Structure formats: structure tokens, C-alpha cells
Amino acid sequence: xxxxxxxxxxxxxxxxxxxxxxxxxxxxxxxxxxxxxxxxxxxxxxxxxxxxxxxxxxxxxxxxxxxxxxxxxxxxxxxxxxxxxxxxxxxxxxxxxxxxxxxxxxxxxxxxxxxxxxxxxxxxxxxxxxxxxxxxxxxxxxxxxxxxxxxxxxxxxxxxxxxxxxxxxxxxxxxxxxxxxxxxxxxxxxxxxxxxxxxxxxxxxxxxxxxxxxxxxxxxxxxxxxxxxxxxxxxxxxxxxxxxxxxxxxxxxxxxxxxxxxxxxxxxxxxxxxxxxxxxxxxxxxxxx
Amino acid sequence: xxxxxxxxxxxxxxxxxxxxxxxxxxxxxxxxxxxxxxxxxxxxxxxxxxxxxxxxxxxxxxxxxxxxxxxxxxxxxxxxxxxxxxxxxxxxxxxxxxxxxxxxxxxxxxxxxxxxxxxxxxxxxxxxxxxxxxxxxxxxxxxxxxxxxxxxxxxxxxxxxxxxxxxxxxxxxxxxxxxxxxxxxxxxxxxxxxxxxxxxxxxxxxxxxxxxxxxxxxxxxxxxxxxxxxxxxxxxxxxxxxxxxxxxxxxxxxxxxxxxxxxxxxxxxxxxxxxxxxxxxxxxxxxxxxxxxxxxxxxxxxxxxxxxxxxxxxxxxxxxxxxxxxxxxxxxxxxxxxxxxxxxxxxxxxxxxxxxxxxxxxxx
Numbered sequence: 225x226x227x228x229x230x231x232x233x234x235x236x237x238x239x240x241x242x243x244x245x246x247x248x249x250x251x252x253x254x255x256x257x258x259x260x261x262x263x264x265x266x267x268x269x270x271x272x273x274x275x276x277x278x279x280x281x282x283x284x285x286x287x288x289x290x291x292x293x294x295x296x297x298x299x300x301x302x303x304x305x306x307x308x309x310x311x312x313x314x315x316x317x318x319x320x321x322x323x324x325x326x327x328x329x330x331x332x333x334x335x336x337x338x339x340x341x342x343x344x345x346x347x348x349x350x351x352x353x354x355x356x357x358x359x360x361x362x363x364x365x366x367x368x369x370x371x372x373x374x375x376x377x378x379x380x381x382x383x384x385x386x387x388x389x390x391x392x393x394x395x396x397x398x399x400x401x402x403x404x405x406x407x408x409x410x411x412x413x414x415x416x417x418x419x420x421x422x423x424x425x426x427x428x429x430x431x432x433x434x435x436x437x438x439x440x441x442x443x444x445x446x447x448x449x450x451x452x453x454x455x456x457x458x459x460x461x462x463x464x465x466x467x468x469x470x471x472x473x474x475x476x477x478x479x480x481x482x483x484x485x486x487x488x489x490x491x492x493x494x495x496x497x498x499x500x501x502x503x504x505x506x507x508x509x510x511x512x513x
Numbered sequence: 514x515x516x517x518x519x520x521x522x523x524x525x526x527x528x529x530x531x532x533x534x535x536x537x538x539x540x541x542x543x544x545x546x547x548x549x550x551x552x553x554x555x556x557x558x559x560x561x562x563x564x565x566x567x568x569x570x571x572x573x574x575x576x577x578x579x580x581x582x583x584x585x586x587x588x589x590x591x592x593x594x595x596x597x598x599x600x601x602x603x604x605x606x607x608x609x610x611x612x613x614x615x616x617x618x619x620x621x622x623x624x625x626x627x628x629x630x631x632x633x634x635x636x637x638x639x640x641x642x643x644x645x646x647x648x649x650x651x652x653x654x655x656x657x658x659x660x661x662x663x664x665x666x667x668x669x670x671x672x673x674x675x676x677x678x679x680x681x682x683x684x685x686x687x688x689x690x691x692x693x694x695x696x697x698x699x700x701x702x703x704x705x706x707x708x709x710x711x712x713x714x715x716x717x718x719x720x721x722x723x724x725x726x727x728x729x730x731x732x733x734x735x736x737x738x739x740x741x742x743x744x745x746x747x748x749x750x751x752x753x754x755x756x757x758x759x760x761x762x763x764x765x766x767x768x769x770x771x772x773x774x775x776x777x778x779x780x781x782x783x784x785x786x787x788x789x790x791x792x793x794x795x796x797x798x799x800x801x802x803x804x805x806x807x808x809x810x811x812x813x814x815x816x817x818x819x820x821x822x823x824x825x826x827x828x829x830x831x832x833x834x835x836x837x838x839x840x841x842x843x844x845x846x847x848x849x850x851x852x853x854x855x856x857x858x859x860x861x862x863x864x865x866x867x868x869x870x871x872x873x874x875x876x877x
Contacts, residue, residue: 406598409565412586414612414659424611428602 254488261481277482287466291486294463295494297377298445301384305392305441306434308385313396314426318405329397332390340387344454347383348374375457383455388444392437399433400426435504439495446491463487514576516541516699517562517667522571524557531557532568533723539667539701539716544693546702546710549720550746555703558720559669562701563592575666586615591660592669596676597652599644605631605655606640612663630662633695649677650685661696670702674709686712707747711735719743739781741791741873750793751842757784757874765872767792771838775814777870784874791873796831797845798869802862803853815864816842820855834863
């Protein structure tokens with residue numbers, strides 16, 4: 225009796241902060257946003273319920289084009305992060321010696337000590353017309369005049385990959401770390417070459433890490449604001465920028481809220497599609513049976 | 514014709530020599546074990562045969578052909594890993610089919626071979642099961658089946674029974690031996706457990722510090738060990754340090770630490786008179802003699818002591834006898850009719866013939 229009471233108490237104590245967090249900071253604001261997005265302004269301080277904000281979104285191609293573009297570029301960033309992150313994670317988890325592993329992991333974390341803003345400005349210092357790279361290329365004579373490397377899509381994608389790749393590496397390292405080296409050796413011993421071992425053993429084993437890494441990276445990218453604005457300038461056409469514009473510049477909270485709901489809905493849809501296409505489910509990213 | 518030959522293999526890791534000049538020949542279809550304590554180099558030797566390590570010197574031949582320069586995935590040696598290394602993301606059928614698919618065999622043939630293999634290991638119809646649904650013994654069999662379906666020249670087994678509980682281990686020993694007979698394939702088994710090696714093998718190599726101490730049939734190793742290490746490692750023994758007082762022919766008179774004198778056969782080289790020797794006497798070679806019995810001590814070593822404790826274990830029951838000077842002796846003693854009845858505290862006499870036991874000189 226006493227035991228079950230203490231059990232209950234500890235459960236309540238543990239759950240309370242979590243519930244407060246999820247209800248107050250996630251559910252309520254999201255519900256609020258949804259509520260605001262369903263209001264139509266018909267006069268000063270006069271609102272009525274309706275889908276006008278969503279209809280406006282569909283009727284204006286620049287809006288949904290921007291959303292599609294954001295999703296498309298986020299997918300590109302996710303794929304590139306996977307291609308960059310996987311070899312790094314594999315090296316850290318399987319090839320590096322135990323002692324250097326911690327150091328390498330720390331090296332991955334160090335960029336996080338610097339704020340997003342400062343890191344983005346670092347790229348600007350490197351890539352602008354009068355920046356280091358442009359200067360160096362002129363100095364060695366590869367180009368004649370200064371070159372502007374900022375404010376294009378390539379730069380935005382590179383900057384985003386740089387910002388989020390760590391969130392791909394961490395889950396990959398932890399799944400690959402759990403893989404017994406004997407499993408790779410068994411793969412070779414039974415006649416597999418590098419490609420078969422990679423395709424049929426390493427990738428399926430790392431799948432939970434790949435899926436969770438991709439979800440995190442995709443969500444972070446689609447919702448990022450600073451990097452696309454600073455590296456892409458006004459041409460970046462990132463959807464978060466539109467939300468910001470509606471809320472702050474145009475003071476049109478209703479449209480901004482609708483955009484916010486659309487961004488969440490659309491990114492969730494992309495992830496659902498991704499899981500369906502690769503035959504994975506969310507549960508498998510958390511636990512392997 | 515030998516399925517596997519190793520010739521003077523040397524493997525160094527930095528300044529440490531893990532395998533130091535090892536040679537072996539395994540005839541076709543036999544069960545060969547390498548027995549040694551952990552760190553003796555047996556796993557390194559096996560990894561060299563599988564191709565995961567390259568020897569610094571020496572040659573490895575499979576069916577007469579050198580494979581030293583063949584990558585591991587091209588050698589027809591398959592391996593059962595210590596923790597089996599079954600692929601958890603594939604089901605049982607896919608695990609067994611993996612090697613066949615790597616070879617590029619066609620689908621219908623693979624399906625048939627997998628089914629036939631599961632029949633042979635008496636687990637028909639489990640293709641769709643997940644690895645996590647199998648018991649320890651079943652996983653073991655699947656790991657072996659996954660290799661055997663590829664018809665290897667030699668199957669390597671790296672202490673695969675280590676992770677099982679005692680009861681299952683005893684059972685698997687017999688099953689492995691039977692599987693080997695059924696497949697008629699050469700098995701090379703690596704273990705630190707002498708009972709596994711003795712029970713299953715046709716031949717055993719005892720390995721210590723990177724070298725083979727002795728290669729022979731289990732009976733030979735047990736009854737005629739060539740070195741002190743083999744005598745101590747294979748089977749149970751009472752083991753004493755002593756000094757050789759006299760050595761003539763093939764027997765030596767030895768005085769053990771506290772003045773007990775005994776005559777024992779000499780194993781290995783003849784010890785120097787006055788030199789240190791190690792004496793080994795098997796518990797089953799000794800018997801407890803009734804105190805009052807009229808014993809002719811001719812041809813026998815005897816020690817007097819008191820019974821310290823009885824260790825009941827069915828047919829393998831033992832008695833611990835403590836001598837006046839505190840030496841503990843282990844003796845096989847069935848605690849039933851026909852034998853002298855003893856209880857702790859009894860004064861007893863322990864005897865064994867001059868022909869039993871062995872002594873080895875320093876470094877012998």
C-alpha cells in the first residue's frame with residue numbers, strides 16, 4: 225500500500241514538469257495560433273470565424289511557392305547532412321580509437337558554443353564580395369574582379385548543412401555505437417563485399433538513427449530563420465521569413481498564424497510521406513525490438 | 514589431405530608477440546580444438562585463419578592452397594562468432610540466405626537451400642521468425658546453419674558456448690559434436706574450457722603464451738601430458754611443488770614442500786637431482802584407505818591426514834583431506850557402498866600407486 229503510494233507520488237512528481245511543459249509551452253500556443261488563424265478581420269476589432277486566411281494563401285502563388293521551395297530545400301539540406309554526417313558518424317563510432325572518440329565528438333559540439341548569429345556572420349566574412357575567399361582567389365589570380373558569393377541558394381544550403389549536420393551526427397553515432405563489430409566481420413566472412421555489407425548490414429542497422437536524424441534536421445531546417453535570411457538576403461524566400469513579415473511588418477497576425485499552422489502541417493506531411501516511402505515508422509526510431 | 518594447414522605462423526602487435534611460431538594440420542572432416550587460457554593468442558590465430566588479421570610470417574593453406582593474400586570474403590572458411598553476430602534486422606530465413614545472396618545464387622534455389630538447411634538442424638519452418646524470438650540454443654544452431662549452408666572447407670567456432678547457461682552448454686556440446694558428424698565438415702573450435710575441448714574434439718592443441726604446448730587426442734593430453742602447463746590445464750589435478758631427491762629410469766623420488774616423500778613417473782625431460790619439480794596427481798588416481806586395513810605399501814605412495822570436507826556431486830563426488838602440515842588433497846570418492854565411509858574429522862590414509870601422477874622439472 226505504502227509502496228504503491230510512493231510510486232504514485234514519484235510518478236506525479238516526474239510527470240508534472242513534463243505535462244506543464246507540453247501543455248503550456250506547446251499545446252496551448254499551438255491551439256492559440258490555430259484559433260487566431262481561423263479568424264477573419266472584417267473591421268477594426270471585428271472578427272468572424274472563417275477560412276479566409278487559408279484561402280488567401282492558396283490564391284497567392286508566391287505564398288505556396290515559398291512554402292514548397294522551403295520544403296524542397298529543406299529536403300536537400302537533410303539529404304546532404306545525411307551524406308556528410310554518415311561517414312563522420314561512422315568514423316567516430318567504429319573506426320576511431322576509444323580515446324580519440326571523445327575528442328572528435330567534442331570537436332563536433334564546439335561550434336554549438338557559438339551562437340547561430342555569430343556563425344552566420346562568420347560565413348559572411350568569408351563569402352562576401354570583399355571577403356576572405358574572394359580576396360584570396362583574386363590574389364592567386366584565378367579571378368579578375370571581386371566575386372559575391374553570398375545571397376544565392378547554394379550558400380544558403382551550405383550554411384544550413386553546416387548549422388544542422390551535428391543533429392544528424394549525434395543520433396547516428398549513438399546507433400552505430402551499439403553495433404557489434406563482429407556483425408561487420410560476419411558480413412564479410414559470409415562472402416559480402418564492402419557494398420553488400422554497407423547496404424545490407426550497416427544501413428539497416430543504422431536506420432533508426434538515420435530516421436530520427438533526418439526528422440530532426442528537416443524540422444530544424446524548415447523552421448530556421450537566421451541562416452537563410454543572413455546568407456540568402458532578401459532573395460532567400462524562406463517561409464519563416466513570410467511568417468515573420470505577417471506578424472511583425474504587416475501586423476497581420478491572422479495570416480501569420482495561418483502560415484504557422486500551414487508550415488507545421490506541411491512539414492509533418494513531408495515527414496509522414498518520407499516514413500511511408502522508406503517503410504519506417506516513428507516507433508522504430510525510438511526503440512528496436 | 515588436410516583441410517587446413519598453418520605453417521610457422523607469427524603475429525606481432527607492436528612489441529607483443531601474440532602468436533609465436535604455430536603450426537597445425539587438420540585432416541578432413543575432423544573436430545579440432547584449440548584450448549588455452551584467455552590471452553594465449555588463440556583468438557588471434559583464428560582471426561588470421563578467417564582473414565581479419567594478416568600474419569607477420571608463415572603460411573595458411575586451405576585444401577592445399579595458400580590463402581594469406583585472399584581477402585576474408587573470398588575464403589571458404591566460415592566463422593561462428595563468440596556472440597554469434599546474427600543480423601537482428603533480418604529474420605531467420607534472411608540470415609541464412611545472406612551468404613547465398615552474396616554469392617548471387619537465384620531466388621528459388623536459395624529458398625530451397627534455406628529450407629533444407631533448417632530441416633537439417635531440426636528447426637523446419639522458422640524462416641519468418643525474428644532473431645529475438647529464438648532461444649539461446651536455437652540462435653546457436655542458426656549461426657551454424659548460416660555458415661554451413663555455404664559448404665565451407667572449415668568452420669571456425671570462437672567460444673560460441675561461452676554465453677550460454679551451464680545446462681544448455683552441456684547439451685550444446687553433444688549437439689555440436691553430432692552436427693559436426695552429420696555435416697562431415699572440419700570444425701576448428703576455440704575455447705578456454707577444457708571440458709568442451711575434451712568432450713567434442715578428435716584432436717586438441719593446448720596453447721599457452723602464443724605457442725602450442727602439445728597437440729594430441731583428448732586421452733593423450735589427459736593421460737600423457739608433455740608439459741607441466743598441459744598437466745595443470747587439462748583436467749583436474751592435485752598440484753604440489755617439490756624437490757627431486759633421486760631420478761632413475763622413468764621415476765623420480767620427490768619431497769614435496771613439507772617433507773612428504775613420493776615416487777612419481779617423470780613427464781618431459783628428466784629433472785636434475787636437487788632441482789625444483791612440479792608434481793601432478795589426478796584426484797581419481799587416489800583412494801582413501803581404511804586406517805586399520807592391512808596395506809602393503811610396496812608400490813604405493815601414502816599420506817596421512819584428516820578429512821576436511823565432503824564435496825558431494827554424484828559420481829564425481831570428492832573428499833578434501835588435510836595433511837598434518839596443512840596441505841589440501843582432493844580425492845575422487847564415491848560416498849556409497851563398497852567404499853570406505855568417511856566423515857569430516859576422520860583420520861584417514863590416502864594412497865596411490867607409483868605409476869600414477871607425473872612430475873615435471875623446472876621449465877619442463
